[in-house]
Amino acid sequence: MCASPVKKNEPDNRKGQAGGDSGPASRSRTDRRNSQAAKPKREHVKKSARDAALSVLTGVEEAGSYSNLKLNQILREADLPRPDAALATEIVYGTIQRRNTIDYYLAKLVTKGLGKLQPWVRSLLRMSLYQLLYLERVPDHAVVSEAVNIAKRRGHQGISGMVNGVLRSAIRQRAELTLPQGMTDAERISLEHSHPEWLVRRWIKQYGAEACERICKANNEPPHVSIRANARRQHQDALLEQLRLGGFDAEPSALSPAGIVVSSGGNMALTPGFGQGDYSIQDESSMLVAEALQPEAGMTVLDCCAAPGGKTAHIAEKMDDTGTVWACDLHPHKKRLIDEQAQRLGLKSVRTLVKDARELAGEFEPASFDRILLDAPCSGFGVIRRKPDLKWGKREEDIAGIAAVQQSILEAVHGLLKPGGVLVYSTCTIERTENEDAVARFLEAHPEFVFDPIPTTGWPESAPLEQAASGMISIMPDRYGTDGFFIARIRRLA
Structure with a gap:
């Protein structure tokens, strides 16, 4: 028998920065007393941490909202104290991360089946069971009491009674909530670490069962916060000293030569240093992209799919x-994000363009760029720890379509590179179809391009230096506690 879930000691405060999204689900004025189909009643009650979490989870399920965007919107509206915001954040991400496991247990406790419940009721049960099973410092009675009160405010007596009964049954049967024996590796990892079984099967085939399990386990760990000093203003060492003097727990990255990991720093986008352009918030693995591109002062560089602009800014700073x-993106609102980044950091060399990357060959002359970065659209499976809803929103058949788009962009932009120039292809996924296989297909079709060693001068000794020498780096989420990432550097010979 697999052990029952082990509770975490306390909620973590995940620090994502993002924009808004659609508002909370509307609530009906009508109270249909004896019907579970009753819509939530309109209330004017200040949101608690659990109210906020439920609004986010319901928005994700009903409207397909991105969890990080919806969470930031709801937290801004609720104006919760910092500890409550931290609890709401942990409940949201933890519930989405552990959905597979939670639903397996709830299926034993909900007589009529989860599928027959309204989305908000299903989300309420999921987040409540998550707290009971995984948040040790949250008392059981507090979880049940607030869940019942929320059910009364949003529904009717029948729903609140059902919620009360399910949660009290979960408490009584906690020792019996275990996973079955005799499962295949894919079935066990899928249930124990809560990932879609089709995705687990793919990763077992690509990396083996042990590595797959490490990846899935890492995807359920909270992400840490990393920042990168604006190289035009100060060096990494100077920013480190400044942060430590300001009371932050900050350490140099074990992966990126420009990265700093900040622990217990809260939302780093709200500090004066961020606002005045002293640093950017960026994952450590993502910071390696500009390092691999190695742009030089005075060059002309194309960033094909640039939003939100973190890599664009890093390139401009290195120059x-x-x-x-040239920072291009398909959507006007994403162009604005790039412009805002450049303005905040005081960068004048960045020029933005709204354009489908597959049409850039009609915008620029052939062989007009010294460097090209294609940070390609991808499945995003390297950033599941930051965006856990990604794993539930994708289907296996989506991967082939994504890979086709990547190839079409490579075909469209490679002719814009000067002979002797460098093209860097990167993704935030660990899917080989989108990474190594994509580059191999391109090189086979274009013998005038070859792998070029990724320069690693100044990189930490713990960085993947041997991989870099081959011209490709594949970073797994379990290796450094960062996003999963792929980077390839190729040079045009003629």
Whole structure:
């Protein structure tokens, strides 16, 4: 028998920065007393942490909202004290991360089946069971009491009674909530670490069962916060000293030469240093992209799919804001994000363009760029710890379509690179179809391009230096506690 879930000691405060999304689900004025189909009643009650979490989870399920965007919107509206915001954040991400496991247990406790419940009731049960099973410092009575009160406010007596009964049954049967024996590796990892079974099967085939389990386990760990100093203003060491003097727990990255990991720093986008452009918030693995591109002062660089602009800014900083960085994206609102980044950081060399990357060959002359970055659209399976809803929103058949888009962009932009120039292809996924296989297909079709060793001068000794020498880096989420990422550097010979 697999052991029962082990509770975490306390909720973590995940620090994502993002924009808004659609508002909370509307609530009916009508109270249909004896019907579970009753819509939530309109209330004017200040949101608690659990109210906020439920609004996010319901928005994710009903409207397909992105969890990080919806969470930031709801937290801004609720104006919760910091501990309550931290609890709401942990409940949201933890419930989404552990959905597979939670639903397996709830199926034993909900007589009529989860599928027959309204989305908000299903989300309420999921988040409540998550707290009972995984948050040790949250008392059982507090979880049950608030869940019942929320059910009364949003529904009717029948729903609140059902919620009360299910949760009290879960408490009584907690020792019996275990996973069955005799499962295959894919079935066990899928249930124990709560990932879609089709995805687990793919990763077992690509990496083996042990590595797959490590990846899935890492995807359920809270992400840490990493920042990168604005190189035009100060070096990493100076920013480290500044942060420590300000009371932050900050350490240099074990992966990126420019990265700093900040623990217990809260939302780093709310500090004066961020607002005045002293640093950018960026995952450590993502920071390696500009390092691999190695742009030089005065160059002309194309960033094909640039939003939200973190890599664009890093490139411009490494060029000391000389030359030109063309930052392109498909959507006007994403162009604004890039413009805002450049303005905050004081970068004048960044020029933005709204354009489908597959049409860029009609915008620029052939062989007009010294460097090209294609941070390609991808499945995003390397960032599941930050966006856990990704794993539930994708289907296996989506991967082939994504890979086809990646190839079409490579075909469209490679002719814009000068002979002797460098193209860096990167993704935030660990899917080989989108990574190593994508680059191999391109090189087979274009013998005038070859792998080029990724320069690693100044990199930490713990960084993947041997991989870099081959021209490709594949970073797994379990290796450094960062996002999963893929980077390939190829050079045009003629």
